[in-house]
Amino acid sequence: MSRFLRIAPEPSPAPDESNNAASVRTRPRFFAAATLTEERFFLILAVFIGLFAGLAVVCFRLAIDWTRIGLLGPAPEPHTLRVLFVPVLGGLLVAVLVIHLFPAVRGSGVNQTKAAFYIFNGVIPLRTAIGKFIAAAIAIGSGQSLGPEDPSLQIGATLASYLGRRMNFSREKLRLLAPVGAAAGLAAAFNAPISAVLFVIEEVIGRWSAGILGSVVLSAISSVVVVRWFLGAQPLFRIPPLTVFHPTELLAYAVLGIVGGFAAVILAKAIAYLRPRLRDLPRWTQYLQPALAGLVIGLIGYLGAPQVMGAGYEYIDQAMHDQFTWKVLAVLAGLKILATTLSFVTGTPGGMFAPTLFIGAMLGGAVGGIERHFYPHLTGTTGTYALVGMGVLFAGFLRVPMTSVFMVVEVSGDYSIIVPVILANAFAYVISRSFQYIPIFDLLTRQDGLDLPSLEELREETTLHIEDAMKPPPTPVLDSDETVHDAALQIQQASFNLFLVRVRPSGWTSITRDLLQRFVNEGKGELTLGSLLPPQRLAYLHPDSPLEMALRYVHQAPLVPVVCRADLRQLEGVISSEDVLAKYRMAVE
Amino acid sequence: MQEATVKRVIERPSVVIAILTAITLLGFLGVGRLTKRFQEQQRALARHLYQQGLAEQQAGKFDPALEHFRAALTYDRDNFQYQLSLARALRDSGRTDEAETYLISLWERSPQNGAVNLALGRLAVRRQELDKVIQYYHNAIYGVWDANPEQNRLNAWFELAEVVLRLNARPQAQAELIALSASLPADPQRRLRAADLFIQAQDYEHALTEYRRVLQLDRTNTVAAAGAAQAAFKLGRYRTAARYLEAAAKADPHDAQIAQMLQISNLVLEQDPFSRDLSTEERQRRIRIIFDEAGQRLDACMNSKERQMTPGTQVDPLPPLKAQWVQMRRRLIRLGHAGESGLADQVMDLVLQIEQQTTACTPTTQDQVLLLLAENRGAVEQ
Numbered sequence: 028m029s030r031f032l033r034i035a036p037e038p039s040p041a042p043d044e045s046n047n048a049a050s051v052r053t054r055p056r057f058f059a060a061a062t063l064t065e066e067r068f069f070l071i072l073a074v075f076i077g078l079f080a081g082l083a084v085v086c087f088r089l090a091i092d093w094t095r096i097g098l099l100g101p102a103p104e105p106h107t108l109r110v111l112f113v114p115v116l117g118g119l120l121v122a123v124l125v126i127h128l129f130p131a132v133r134g135s136g137v138n139q140t141k142a143a144f145y146i147f148n149g150v151i152p153l154r155t156a157i158g159k160f161i162a163a164a165i166a167i168g169s170g171q172s173l174g175p176e177d178p179s180l181q182i183g184a185t186l187a188s189y190l191g192r193r194m195n196f197s198r199e200k201l202r203l204l205a206p207v208g209a210a211a212g213l214a215a216a217f218n219a220p221i222s223a224v225l226f227v228i229e230e231v232i233g234r235w236s237a238g239i240l241g242s243v244v245l246s247a248i249s250s251v252v253v254v255r256w257f258l259g260a261q262p263l264f265r266i267p268p269l270t271v272f273h274p275t276e277l278l279a280y281a282v283l284g285i286v287g288g289f290a291a292v293i294l295a296k297a298i299a300y301l302r303p304r305l306r307d308l309p310r311w312t313q314y315l316q317p318a319l320a321g322l323v324i325g326l327i328g329y330l331g332a333p334q335v336m337g338a339g340y341e342y343i344d345q346a347m348h349d350q351f352t353w354k355v356l357a358v359l360a361g362l363k364i365l366a367t368t369l370s371f372v373t374g375t376p377g378g379m380f381a382p383t384l385f386i387g388a389m390l391g392g393a394v395g396g397i398e399r400h401f402y403p404h405l406t407g408t409t410g411t412y413a414l415v416g417m418g419v420l421f422a423g424f425l426r427v428p429m430t431s432v433f434m435v436v437e438v439s440g441d442y443s444i445i446v447p448v449i450l451a452n453a454f455a456y457v458i459s460r461s462f463q464y465i466p467i468f469d470l471l472t473r474q475d476g477l478d479l480p481s482l483e484e485l486r487e488e489t490t491l492h493i494e495d496a497m498k499p500p501p502t503p504v505l506d507s508d509e510t511v512h513d514a515a516l517q518i519q520q521a522s523f524n525l526f527l528v529r530v531r532p533s534g535w536t537s538i539t540r541d542l543l544q545r546f547v548n549e550g551k552g553e554l555t556l557g558s559l560l561p562p563q564r565l566a567y568l569h570p571d572s573p574l575e576m577a578l579r580y581v582h583q584a585p586l587v588p589v590v591c592r593a594d595l596r597q598l599e600g601v602i603s604s605e606d607v608l609a610k611y612r613m614a615v616e
Numbered sequence: 617m618q619e620a621t622v623k624r625v626i627e628r629p630s631v632v633i634a635i636l637t638a639i640t641l642l643g644f645l646g647v648g649r650l651t652k653r654f655q656e657q658q659r660a661l662a663r664h665l666y667q668q669g670l671a672e673q674q675a676g677k678f679d680p681a682l683e684h685f686r687a688a689l690t691y692d693r694d695n696f697q698y699q700l701s702l703a704r705a706l707r708d709s710g711r712t713d714e715a716e717t718y719l720i721s722l723w724e725r726s727p728q729n730g731a732v733n734l735a736l737g738r739l740a741v742r743r744q745e746l747d748k749v750i751q752y753y754h755n756a757i758y759g760v761w762d763a764n765p766e767q768n769r770l771n772a773w774f775e776l777a778e779v780v781l782r783l784n785a786r787p788q789a790q791a792e793l794i795a796l797s798a799s800l801p802a803d804p805q806r807r808l809r810a811a812d813l814f815i816q817a818q819d820y821e822h823a824l825t826e827y828r829r830v831l832q833l834d835r836t837n838t839v840a841a842a843g844a845a846q847a848a849f850k851l852g853r854y855r856t857a858a859r860y861l862e863a864a865a866k867a868d869p870h871d872a873q874i875a876q877m878l879q880i881s882n883l884v885l886e887q888d889p890f891s892r893d894l895s896t897e898e899r900q901r902r903i904r905i906i907f908d909e910a911g912q913r914l915d916a917c918m919n920s921k922e923r924q925m926t927p928g929t930q931v932d933p934l935p936p937l938k939a940q941w942v943q944m945r946r947r948l949i950r951l952g953h954a955g956e957s958g959l960a961d962q963v964m965d966l967v968l969q970i971e972q973q974t975t976a977c978t979p980t981t982q983d984q985v986l987l988l989l990a991e992n993r994g995a996v997e998q
Contacts, residue, residue: 078643079639082644086650089654092658096661101665259694261693265721344693350686410717
């Protein structure tokens with residue numbers, strides 16, 4: 028597409044834009060000349076981004092499957108040399124591509140999208156998407172233990188960024204386009220639009236914003252429509268009958284949460300430890316690292332567990348349908364942790380979502396199998412445990428608690444599973460937080476030398492309120508109906524000089540000791556305070572308001588009343604600029 | 617000037633949207649072609665793997681067969697035939713839990729499918745879960761079949777009857793067979809199979825009816841004749857039995873069982889004291905002979921070494937029977953008197969008791985005849 032939306036000077040800005048000269052200068056003529064505003068066009072573009080991302084992800088999935096069939100054969104079997112050597116050769120090829128042609132495709136696509144959002148004004152080079160497409164297809168197709176979701180997310184984000192740049196969107200909108208495309212890419216890869224939207228909100232944008240939510244939802248749905256159009260509406264794995272027989276079975280799900288939490292910690296710790304060390308090795312070793320990871324994975328496949336190769340969705344499906352014993356499931360989970368760690372830390376392009384789901388499903392199935400062994404009358408289907416296990420690893424490893432719950436519900440289409448999912452995910456999340464304080468995405472960002480905002484920290488940041496800083500109401504509190512003489516009598520014992528006055532029918536003002544004395548000296552002792560005080564009222568605050576709101580008012584008066592919402596004449600406390608600053612200082616310390 | 621006009625035109629929102637739409641359509645066309653090719657390739661791979669799996673399954677190599685079925689489903693995962701084959705392979709390799717989970721997932725998608733219900737029914741048979749057996753087999757019988765629905769339904773019904781008999785649920789088996797026989801076409805083989813199952817279910821009345829239907833369709837069917845004879849014999853209708861047995865014996869003179877049944881039937885008919893055409897004297901003579909033979913049987917058994925008391929019984933039943941026999945012999949002189957109209961039946965009751973209580977002593981053919989005569993009073997001539 029050519030640069031058909033060129034910025035042009037605006038001859039007569041619209042009335043609502045008259046106060047914003049900067050926006051007039053940077054807005055393309057396209058939006059001013061037509062009735063279509065940039066906001067509306069952004070929404071329309073979100074649909075096209077979804078469609079393009081969906082098409083790209085369909086191609087990406089075909090590319091992975093063709094590569095896999097071409098390289099590993101239609102049904103990889105143990106004890107064949109192909110299984111042993113293809114991952115090695117694939118690793119070598121990927122290393123050359125990454126080092127010489129597409130250096131930007133190393134690392135997490137989620138973080139690169141976040142970086143585009145927070146640092147690079149929404150700009151992701153198109154070359155990154157092309158590189159990710161090719162390198163990830165070869166890596167996953169040749170058996171590296173990685174998934175297609177992260178690359179899909181980045182491909183979607185890159186397409187969105189490219190379209191936005193070609194149309195000269197404002198910087199603000201351009202920044203928002205990357206998450207819109209990311210949601211489309213992820214939704215297409217997962218075939219689950221709600222989870223994708225939640226993930227992008229939870230992990231990339233970090234806040235619920237009406238301005239972007241509509242676009243993200245539209246793009247996600249559009250991309251899923253495209254994927255379903257071409258590849259069918261069925262989910263990545265078929266969902267077996269889900270059953271939770273008895274409330275006591277929830278104990279088993281709690282155990283699953285604990286096991287999954289520790290598995291997530293092991294995976295995260297292994298990546299955190301190995302990744303920087305491998306990156307610090309001499310440059311020539313970068314050529315060999317993916318191949319060595321491939322050798323280990325090939326060996327695992329050769330010796331009898333080809334299930335750990337590639338994304339492994341078909342094996343998740345099999346695990347969910349009781350086609351492995353719990354011992355096999357446990358072994359596969361362990362081997363997948365090893366294989367995924369090696370694939371990821373060696374810089375091989377690919378995502379962590381599918382391996383996370385794989386490990387979770389296998390662990391869940393194993394826990395379900397063990398429970399069935401000891402309590403056959405209590406246990407639901409293995410599929411139920413495997414599905415909950417996927418959510419558990421999502422919550423524990425990726426640390427996206429909301430997405431983890433909704434992902435399971437969306438994929439299963441069964442709300443009856445939500446209680447075990449929430450329970451198990453909560454255990455996994457708490458354990459993961461306890462033993463691996465920094466979430467994996469933040470950890471990778473810091474290892475890459477970037478300082479992107481930690482969205483988990485943002486989510487859990489405590490907000491200070493007025494009630495945290497306010498002081499008890501000073502006595503006496505005067506009333507505007509009182510006479511000056513009565514008021515003077517009341518303040519005789521007080522040790523301070525400023526007094527709040529309650530005004531009828533509502534409102535507050537203040538009076539100093541000196542002013543009151545002056546009224547007395549002027550012989551106005553029998554007049555009411557209300558008749559003498561100026562009509563200006565003090566601003567007031569409520570105890571539950573954010574503390575930052577006090578900053579707007581404390582400079583107007585030395586003492587701001589804090590009143591009850593139900594009765595504005597009832598004084599709950601007072602707040603001053605010193606109180607606000609003292610509280611902030613205390614919070615920082 | 618012309619370039620400026622072009623630029624102005626393509627900066628219009630409608631033009632931009634039109635261009636994006638055109639790109640989308642082109643993308644759909646291109647990806648559609650790719651997807652079609654991809655899916656064709658996937659289906660071909662699936663077929664190939666499925667055929668390999670079938671060959672291995674037939675060769676009894678269940679594990680490789682399972683792997684190939686699974687691989688086939690990777691490429692065509694909604695193919696019902698592949699799924700069903702995988703489930704059957706799982707079941708046949710003894711992985712019943714996996715098979716059941718798999719089959720239930722198929723059943724939930726297609727609860728009316730006859731083949732799935734039949735597979736689930738067979739799985740329930742392995743687990744001896746009678747309720748589920750009946751439920752799934754009935755679903756199969758009344759379900760939807762892709763090919764040969766009538767034949768598949770009847771086969772499932774026959775299988776259900778056999779299975780229920782194996783699970784010792786005779787009344788249920790009889791009920792199924794009665795319903796099945798009402799649905800059977802005029803096919804001697806199927807009716808013969810139903811009649812044999814009636815025999816196994818000990819429903820001799822319906823068995824005899826079915827054998828007769830077979831013989832109506834195929835008069836030369838000696839198996840049906842033998843079956844009819846057996847059913848009539850079991851019903852105590854020895855005249856009918858003898859007629860069919862003679863036909864069967866002609867067809868297969870070396871069949872010892874038929875010969876023995878024929879001999880017994882003839883003896884029963886010869887000694888039957890309740891035969892309609894008998895004179896009073898002859899009837900009384902036959903009763904007396906039967907009574908005497910029963911007494912001899914009792915004596916012989918009382919003196920026999922092979923007789924042993926049934927464990928747990930405190931009282932020997934034979935001496936009281938002997939006392940009854942002696943008492944009855946005194947009454948027997950009044951046989952035929954006006955006030956003793958029920959005496960013949962009382963004699964036969966005693967004979968029945970004697971024969972039943974002397975089973976510990978090896979019975980002779982005559983003992984069998986006496987027992988049958990005492991059991992089937994009045995029906996023998998049918």
